[in-house]
Amino acid sequence: MTEFDPDAVVVCGVPGSGKTTFARELARVLKWPILDLDTLTNPLFEYAGGEYLVDVPKAEPAARASVNDVRYGCLYDTARENLLLGNNVILVAPFTSERTYPEAWNRLVEKLGVPTSSVHLAWMDTPLLEIVDRVRKRGAARDLEKIQEPETFLSPDVMRRPGVEHIRIEGLLDQSEQIERFIADLSPRINSPMARKYVAQTNTPAH
Numbered sequence: 489m490t491e492f493d494p495d496a497v498v499v500c501g502v503p504g505s506g507k508t509t510f511a512r513e514l515a516r517v518l519k520w521p522i523l524d525l526d527t528l529t530n531p532l533f534e535y536a537g538g539e540y541l542v543d544v545p546k547a548e549p550a551a552r553a554s555v556n557d558v559r560y561g562c563l564y565d566t567a568r569e570n571l572l573l574g575n576n577v578i579l580v581a582p583f584t585s586e587r588t589y590p591e592a593w594n595r596l597v598e599k600l601g602v603p604t605s606s607v608h609l610a611w612m613d614t615p616l617l618e619i620v621d622r623v624r625k626r627g628a629a630r631d632l633e634k635i636q637e638p639e640t641f642l643s644p645d646v647m648r649r650p651g652v653e654h655i656r657i658e659g660l661l662d663q664s665e666q667i668e669r670f671i672a673d674l675s676p677r678i679n680s681p682m683a684r685k686y687v688a689q690t691n692t693p694a695h
Contacts, residue, residue, distance in 0.1 A: 493606045493679045494576045496567060498596070500583035501612030502646055504623040506659050510612060511580040513663055514670065517690055518576070523567050525581035529559040545588040545645055549595070564599040571602050587611060587650040606679050610670060611650050614659025616642050 501507040515522035570577045585592040655673045678684040
């Protein structure tokens with residue numbers, strides 16, 4: 489570990505909420521690497537014949553790991569390796585269980601190998617009807633079943649506010665305003681001196 493604990497921003501939300509678009513712009517602005525669950529694991533997942541299922545929140549891990557658990561394991565291992573090298577990272581995934589239950593969140597933090605204070609949850613809060621409209625327009629094959637049964641895909645359990653400390657991102661705001669507000673909230677929580685300085689500079693209005 490370096491002389492300071494690097495930070496991890498965990499961007500979560502349901503598919504279609506805008507979390508990936510937000511995370512990419514945040515990564516560009518902060519110049520932090522982005523680790524996207526889909527980018528890291530989808531090619532192998534699809535090659536192996538994996539089925540995209542509704543991510544139901546669970547407080548306790550399953551007795552036997554599912555393919556989805558293995559996907560998240562790949563994400564955590566990659567993030568941990570970067571954090572151990574002193575690199576700040578941005579993780580992107582639904583994180584349905586992790587954002588819902590403190591027990592699951594604590595397991596996530598443990599897997600990343602940094603203090604709890606170094607892991608910051610960002611929740612993309614987008615209205616249900618907007619999500620359904622975005623998913624329809626996206627037209628991805630993995631979304632077809634979700635469009636047919638939105639009440640299952642976007643159940644109250646999946647849509648509810650996180651049960652752990654988080655920074656809320658308003659899903660209907662312009663991206664620039666989302667980033668500006670998030671950085672303002674993130675800045676006091678950053679541990680890395682270099683990262684804190686960069687975030688402060690980024691959030692300073694131009695004269």
